[in-house]
Amino acid sequence: MNRIARCFADLRRAGRKALIPYITAGDPRPALTVPMLHALVRAGANILELGVPFSDPMADGPVIQKACERALAQGMSLRRVLEQVREFRQTDAETPVVLMGYLNPIESMGYDTFVAGARAAGVDGVLTVDLPPEEAAELAEPLKAAGIAPIFLLAPTSSAERIRHTAKLAQGYLYYVSLKGVTGSAALNVAEVADKLAGIRALTDLPLGVGFGIKDPPTAAAVAQVADAVVVGSALVARMGELADDPDQMLREVAERVGAMREAMDRSGPAKD
Amino acid sequence: MTAKALRNPVDFSQFPDRAGHFGRYGGRFVAETLMEALHDLDDAWRAYRNDPEFLAELDADLARYVGRPTPLYHAERWSRQLGGAQIHLKREDLNHTGAHKINNTVGQALLAKRMGKTRLIAETGAGQHGVASATVAARLGMECVVYMGSEDIQRQALNVYRMRLLGANVQPVTSGSRTLKDALNEALRDWVTNVDNTFYMIGTVAGPHPYPVMVREFQAVIGREAREQMLSDYGRLPDALVACVGGGSNAIGLFHSFLNDSEVAIYGVEAAGSGIETGRHAATLCAGRPGVLHGNRTYLLNDANGQIIETHSVSAGLDYPGVGPEHAWLKDIGRARYVAVTDDEALRGFHDLTRIEGIIPALESSHALAYVTQLAPTMRPDQHIVVNLSGRGDKDIYTVAKLEGIQL
Numbered sequence: 001m002n003r004i005a006r007c008f009a010d011l012r013r014a015g016r017k018a019l020i021p022y023i024t025a026g027d028p029r030p031a032l033t034v035p036m037l038h039a040l041v042r043a044g045a046n047i048l049e050l051g052v053p054f055s056d057p058m059a060d061g062p063v064i065q066k067a068c069e070r071a072l073a074q075g076m077s078l079r080r081v082l083e084q085v086r087e088f089r090q091t092d093a094e095t096p097v098v099l100m101g102y103l104n105p106i107e108s109m110g111y112d113t114f115v116a117g118a119r120a121a122g123v124d125g126v127l128t129v130d131l132p133p134e135e136a137a138e139l140a141e142p143l144k145a146a147g148i149a150p151i152f153l154l155a156p157t158s159s160a161e162r163i164r165h166t167a168k169l170a171q172g173y174l175y176y177v178s179l180k181g182v183t184g185s186a187a188l189n190v191a192e193v194a195d196k197l198a199g200i201r202a203l204t205d206l207p208l209g210v211g212f213g214i215k216d217p218p219t220a221a222a223v224a225q226v227a228d229a230v231v232v233g234s235a236l237v238a239r240m241g242e243l244a245d246d247p248d249q250m251l252r253e254v255a256e257r258v259g260a261m262r263e264a265m266d267r268s269g270p271a272k273d
Numbered sequence: 274m275t276a277k278a279l280r281n282p283v284d285f286s287q288f289p290d291r292a293g294h295f296g297r298y299g300g301r302f303v304a305e306t307l308m309e310a311l312h313d314l315d316d317a318w319r320a321y322r323n324d325p326e327f328l329a330e331l332d333a334d335l336a337r338y339v340g341r342p343t344p345l346y347h348a349e350r351w352s353r354q355l356g357g358a359q360i361h362l363k364r365e366d367l368n369h370t371g372a373h374k375i376n377n378t379v380g381q382a383l384l385a386k387r388m389g390k391t392r393l394i395a396e397t398g399a400g401q402h403g404v405a406s407a408t409v410a411a412r413l414g415m416e417c418v419v420y421m422g423s424e425d426i427q428r429q430a431l432n433v434y435r436m437r438l439l440g441a442n443v444q445p446v447t448s449g450s451r452t453l454k455d456a457l458n459e460a461l462r463d464w465v466t467n468v469d470n471t472f473y474m475i476g477t478v479a480g481p482h483p484y485p486v487m488v489r490e491f492q493a494v495i496g497r498e499a500r501e502q503m504l505s506d507y508g509r510l511p512d513a514l515v516a517c518v519g520g521g522s523n524a525i526g527l528f529h530s531f532l533n534d535s536e537v538a539i540y541g542v543e544a545a546g547s548g549i550e551t552g553r554h555a556a557t558l559c560a561g562r563p564g565v566l567h568g569n570r571t572y573l574l575n576d577a578n579g580q581i582i583e584t585h586s587v588s589a590g591l592d593y594p595g596v597g598p599e600h601a602w603l604k605d606i607g608r609a610r611y612v613a614v615t616d617d618e619a620l621r622g623f624h625d626l627t628r629i630e631g632i633i634p635a636l637e638s639s640h641a642l643a644y645v646t647q648l649a650p651t652m653r654p655d656q657h658i659v660v661n662l663s664g665r666g667d668k669d670i671y672t673v674a675k676l677e678g679i680q681l
Binding site: 054055056057058059061062065069072077078079102103104105106107108109129130131132134135152153154155156157158159162166177180181182 | 292300301302303304305306308309310448449454455458461462465466467468469563564565566567568570573575577578579580581582
């Protein structure tokens with residue numbers, strides 16, 4: 001079983017929900033990425049989303065745009081992200097790692113080289129923001145053959161037909177984008193998300209993650225009541241950027257934020273499903 | 274080149290396919306949050322593209338507001354001086370707002386109105402598409418936001434002021450390289466956030482399907498007219514077409530009606546900037562390789578790691594690291610040939626046309642003119658070249674003066 005599937009199965013048995021922090025690889029310093037990943041796990045993260053920096057992150061708000069710019073300015077590349085995952089794997093064989101990014105760096109490396117490299121490094125899932133299911137077969141099939149889950153986004157505007165089609169291609173989990181906008185936008189509306197997730201659950205058995213707009217422990221706890229996973233990105237990345245010059249404080253404070261979300265999610269208890 | 278096209282007959286009317294593919298290029302590479310908006314746009318476009326009422330309104334606007342048809346002007350003096358083929362200028366510079374861009378914005382505005390949208394957004398590089406967007410928005414009484422790289426705002430102060438006069442909100446984009454590609458990113462981010470009431474007017478034949486085909490159809494009026502004008506004035510088709518290529522909308526607009534005429538040679542002229550060998554250029558088809566950016570698969574200028582690189586051209590309108598997917602496909606199948614001329618060559622073309630024919634061309638169009646000065650002398654005087662004079666050069670006189678050390 002893929003590490004992602006095992007993770008969700010374990011959590012379900014324990015009546016808990018997955019907490020998925022996102023950080024941009026190489027930001028604010030390439031040397032801090034692997035220590036940050038370990039710190040996130042210690043703070044209660046169940047799955048790690050590692051952003052692959054791209055020069056033109058069209059679906060991201062200013063916080064992650066700046067993170068990409070900082071990382072690229074220090075020579076980050078898809079190849080180096082894979083090296084970081086390999087390094088992380090040397091001391092953590094359990095926590096699933098999902099790469100999140102844009103298609104062009106993968107196209108540039110070549111699908112076969114990328115899939116082989118991701119597999120060797122210990123990547124468990126790949127979410128390519130600008131690769132909708134219609135264009136995805138060419139990448140999704142080799143990923144699946146290598147035991148790596150292709151992960152796809154769903155939006156408030158996705159029709160039932162699209163949800164069904166996407167679910168057929170996807171593995172791991174489906175990532176529901178909780179609002180119209182880019183990453184780091186205004187807070188989400190939990191009631192609307194609950195409604196939409198109920199509709200998606202009628203169409204698929206895959207775990208459902210929710211992201212975009214989750215900034216604090218109360219929101220994380222509320223979303224955990226209705227989703228299988230809570231994704232938090234910009235709220236962490238913004239703080240990492242601010243504390244770039246004080247790495248110890250950065251690791252401590254970001255871990256504290258994740259720990260507070262973890263605690264709030266667990267305190268709110270097992271959800272109804 | 275023409276011989277190769279003859280050996281590989283393609284029915285160009287069959288492209289793109291239903292999902293917007295030109296061979297392996299084009300398609301829809303956007304986040305899920307935009308997919309429904311693109312489907313809605315595609316549905317509206319397909320409903321109206323052959324609707325007699327829509328087309329009648331479009332034709333009336335093109336005639337009475339834009340000023341079409343534009344003349345096909347025989348540049349006799351310049352042809353004689355170059356001593357080869359007869360050169361004909363398709364005078365898109367005479368359109369309202371001074372460039373071909375308005376052919377597209379008038380069309381997209383009619384579509385936006387029918388879709389019930391109340392807010393227009395656009396990206397712009399040189400500012401011509403921004404001005405054309407602000408113009409139609411003013412006419413329809415719609416809110417208009419134009420995203421423009423802060424670098425380009427500096428270079429094109431005149432067009433920025435024109436947009437503001439027209440009531441548009443010009444938003445400076447300070448991310449990335451602060452040019453056209455970043456303006457496009459920012460416009461996409463706006464669209465994804467305000468998708469309910471907002472219509473995104475892309476200014477070139479790039480972006481996710483249906484933009485490349487939709488913009489082509491609105492610009493194809495250029496080639497339809499040029500074809501009729503050659504046939505009625507000379508009783509024959511031209512031997513060659515020449516147009517500059519940034520994103521490629523004026524070029525596709527001229528080329529499209531001639532694609533099935535395999536005896537017509539087609540040349541797209543890219544910006545070689547300081548020279549392709551210097552790395553400071555925007556010659557995507559000549560020096561790039563296929564990748565995915567801004568919603569479509571096409572040729573791109575990117576580094577070994579797939580990061581988009583900064584481009585350079587004296588002309589802001591050609592300063593873009595991608596190109597329309599149909600051009601990528603026409604290059605691969607050999608139907609069109611893509612070449613590049615440097616900033617210096619383009620500037621010579623700019624001065625030549627100004628002094629010899631009394632027409633001040635846009636720096637973008639000057640790239641096409643520069644290639645004509647190379648091509649025409651290799652042809653016979655009984656042969657004909659149609660070159661797209663895609664815009665007028667008023668917006669560029671500050672740039673040209675500055676390059677020559679003159680303070681205006």
